[in-house]
Amino acid sequence: MSYSALQPSQDGIERTRRIARIGMIAAVYAALTLVTILFLGSLAWGPIQFRVSEALCVLALFTSEAVPGLVLGCVIANLANMALSGAGALGLLDVVFGSLATGVGAYLTWKLRKTPALAVLGPVLANALIVPAYLPLLLQGMGFYTIPFTDIALDGSYPYMYLFGLVTTGLGEAVVLYVLGLPLAQALKKTPLPASLADSQSL
Template sequence: MKDKKVLFISQSAMIAAIYVVLTLVFAPFSYGNIQVRISEALTILPYFTPAAIPGLFIGCLLSNIIGGSILPDILFGSLATLIGAAISYRVRRHKYLVAVPPVIVNTLVVPFVLYYGYQINLPIPLMMLTVGIGEIISCGVLGSVLLKVLDRYGRSIFKSS
């Protein structure tokens, strides 16, 4: 029982760390009103382990703090990632739907953060379009590639013993 708890925490921490590193390495693309956050490809990881849910949340939270985001972005952006990851875990039986919840949740939440938090004076539907495109690229395309590779070659990484 204790080993499973340690494994869960270790996997969560590793996922959070990888999320932060990817976000910061690709910082020019990770922040702003038009962004493709490469680290969002990791949002497919709830397909393999529930440890990805807190890992993605903490990774997003830390990335937003380190990246100098404002408080509403730190809170609501990170909560959007948490909600997307939790829903992805719920739909994991349908492998290729796992990337969809983060796209939808971020497309619905982030434009309001940009509009009200950062005072970006663009129509919210336009920002939904730009955020949605960025999420489709990162979660949908890159995430699906990662899902396919990990499903084929890396499944043992997430085994519980």
């Protein structure tokens, strides 16, 4: 057997690098989310959200690998939150649909990456539309019985809770993406990161 036959193929090397980059993005997102949960509590998952880790959606401006990386990181973080918040099995709603919102948002950011200010609107819209759809069930299961800051009972007021969540989740996501995310993207442009991700495969 020749020496060259023992060498890994270029495709194999690139696949390994791709998996490693996806894993690193997932790890950073999960870690940052857990820090937010530990220090800000329900502001990382509740009816009013400022999940700081969502600022990492701007990584999709540079590489398509951010999409699976962010989804994986969100799944890991939301699974951990099931134990930390006491959400129990209902926390699976956040694992599935919360991670879906992050994935859809990151995908839209990648597709609209040539216009960053518009691209980061993807995560804002995805979270604003998807998260409030399951949030009332999650909150009721955790002992919340009224819409925050009101006397309106969650039971039987799904449309009002959805509207409340659409506004608060959307605003929280917008603050994170536009106040933290876009400046982060600008800072990353001045680093070697964009060039190192230039060979990433497209979705």
